[in-house]
Amino acid sequence: MRAGDRPAVAIAGVGQAGPVAADSRSIPEMVLAAVEEALADAAIGFDGVEAVVTASVDLFDGLTASNVAITEVVGAVMRPETRIAGDGLCAAIHGACELRAGACETVLAVAHGKASMAPHWALTEWAMDPVFLQPLGIDFLVCAGLQACALAQGDGGATERWAELAARRAAAGDAAIAPPRSAAEILASPVLASPLRRGMAAPLGDGACAVVLRAAAGGPGEAPVRIAGAGWDLEPHSPGERDLARWHGLERACARAGLDRTDPGLELAEPSCLFAHEEELFRAAAGIGEEAPLSPGGGLFAGTAPHVAGLSRLIACARAIRDGAARRALAHGAWGPAGQAHAVAVLEAW
Amino acid sequence: MIVEGRVQIPFRYAAGAAASRFGAALRDERRILGARCTGCDRVLCPPGPFCGSCGGAAGAAVEVGPGATLLAWTELPDRGAFALVRLDGADGALAHRLVDVPEPRVGMRLRARFAPERGGDIRDIEGFGAEGIER
Numbered sequence: 001m002r003a004g005d006r007p008a009v010a011i012a013g014v015g016q017a018g019p020v021a022a023d024s025r026s027i028p029e030m031v032l033a034a035v036e037e038a039l040a041d042a043a044i045g046f047d048g049v050e051a052v053v054t055a056s057v058d059l060f061d062g063l064t065a066s067n068v069a070i071t072e073v074v075g076a077v078m079r080p081e082t083r084i085a086g087d088g089l090c091a092a093i094h095g096a097c098e099l100r101a102g103a104c105e106t107v108l109a110v111a112h113g114k115a116s117m118a119p120h121w122a123l124t125e126w127a128m129d130p131v132f133l134q135p136l137g138i139d140f141l142v143c144a145g146l147q148a149c150a151l152a153q154g155d156g157g158a159t160e161r162w163a164e165l166a167a168r169r170a171a172a173g174d175a176a177i178a179p180p181r182s183a184a185e186i187l188a189s190p191v192l193a194s195p196l197r198r199g200m201a202a203p204l205g206d207g208a209c210a211v212v213l214r215a216a217a218g219g220p221g222e223a224p225v226r227i228a229g230a231g232w233d234l235e236p237h238s239p240g241e242r243d244l245a246r247w248h249g250l251e252r253a254c255a256r257a258g259l260d261r262t263d264p265g266l267e268l269a270e271p272s273c274l275f276a277h278e279e280e281l282f283r284a285a286a287g288i289g290e291e292a293p294l295s296p297g298g299g300l301f302a303g304t305a306p307h308v309a310g311l312s313r314l315i316a317c318a319r320a321i322r323d324g325a326a327r328r329a330l331a332h333g334a335w336g337p338a339g340q341a342h343a344v345a346v347l348e349a350w
Numbered sequence: 351m352i353v354e355g356r357v358q359i360p361f362r363y364a365a366g367a368a369a370s371r372f373g374a375a376l377r378d379e380r381r382i383l384g385a386r387c388t389g390c391d392r393v394l395c396p397p398g399p400f401c402g403s404c405g406g407a408a409g410a411a412v413e414v415g416p417g418a419t420l421l422a423w424t425e426l427p428d429r430g431a432f433a434l435v436r437l438d439g440a441d442g443a444l445a446h447r448l449v450d451v452p453e454p455r456v457g458m459r460l461r462a463r464f465a466p467e468r469g470g471d472i473r474d475i476e477g478f479g480a481e482g483i484e485r
């Protein structure tokens with residue numbers, strides 16, 4: 001999706017609830033808080049929303065269909081709603097597609113996740129192929145460990161580097177879910193899935209994000225941030241069918257977004273990295289070096305909620321552009337085992 | 351207030367033609383069958399209905415293994431070790447369990463350990479152990 005003759009897509013409002021380790025509110029209460037903040041930010045009411053795209057996963061909500069619980073609080077009664085069973089950034093991208101298709105003028109994109117409800121990694125076993133993978137007990141955590149092992153091959157300093165990286169990211173965040181730890185403490189933390197230690201994983205909790213998108217022509221009085229490009233792409237599901245040491249899906253998603261690998265204009269990158277080693281996969285696939293700030297607020301290591309991550313990264317990019325900290329930024333979301341699927345959006349100041 | 355819940359629902363998954371052939375050969379003959387991709391000629395194991403690389407249909411059965419090479423491994427507390435292995439004669443990799451390998455090294459030779467009691471699915475291989483250490 002690239003800018004062209006079709007309407008541009010402005011980010012008119014953003015709202016967030018959490019992330020916190022365990023939100024005592026129900027899912028609809030969390031979602032409503034995020035939606036009300038986004039609507040207020042966009043200076044509209046529910047009557048100003050024409051269509052809704054939500055992102056949530058039945059498995060993680062212990063409920064099918066997980067969007068049924070939030071129909072009212074996202075204002076989807078008597079309006080077209082689309083539900084994405086993937087990362088929240090994809091909800092925003094699909095909303096942007098509706099706007100660019102001319103289907104409507106204002107879309108609300110919402111994502112929620114509540115990891116405190118159930119043991120998250122154990123649940124992911126049920127997201128694996130039931131014939132060859134599930135019976136062996138292979139879940140997303142096993143896939144992350146295999147990926148980290150593949151990435152560390154012939155690289156003796158990998159785990160120390162990941163510990164440093166996790167410590168740096170956690171220290172930059174507001175420690176909403178877990179206290180920051182030193183690299184030495186992370187290396188001494190319990191094994192999660194070798195070679196990964198517990199401190200090398202972003203702390204999971206509860207959260208919701210909402211974004212108001214508007215078809216726009218640009219210019220004075222317009223919302224100051226637009227989506228300049230977006231794309232998403234998938235890898236095969238089975239870890240054995242993939243080169244785990246590369247995020248090829250992300251490479252292709254970036255190309256679909258019109259992003260050149262050596263894009264000099266990016267002033268910020270906000271990846272969805274649940275594990276420290278994923279940041280190296282992200283940098284390699286997206287062609288992001290050390291010149292642009294990456295996760296200045298700690299990224300997901302400040303705490304995140306499953307499938308909310310990518311939409312929270314979009315909000316982080318939009319806020320940085322509004323604050324004048326960047327003029328062009330890359331938001332990233334991922335879902336599936338070991339980064340099977342990726343979505344990216346390029347945000348620009350008008 | 352928290353409302354407690356528990357989801358426990360038995361399911362019966364149809365394995366598909368190639369995986370059924372794979373399961374029957376494991377159960378009855380302790381042989382590991384891959385499938386040759388009709389599109390790109392790669393030998394797929396585990397054999398799904400189509401090739402993950404090119405989308406071609408799974409074709410003729412090809413025996414692979416039981417020898418294999420360790421490509422990646424991970425160990426989880428209280429859950430044992432898991433591995434990606436390349437079975438001899440197969441392309442791509444099989445994700446499975448690692449058994450009785452005290453010091454795994456990527457590139458080391460492994461051998462499939464068949465379960466004494468077999469029911470016709472992937473668990474008929476207990477896991478992959480070090481080659482030369484038979485049980």
Ligand SMILES: [Zn+2]
Nearest residue numbers: 387390401404
């Ligand atoms: Zn093929």
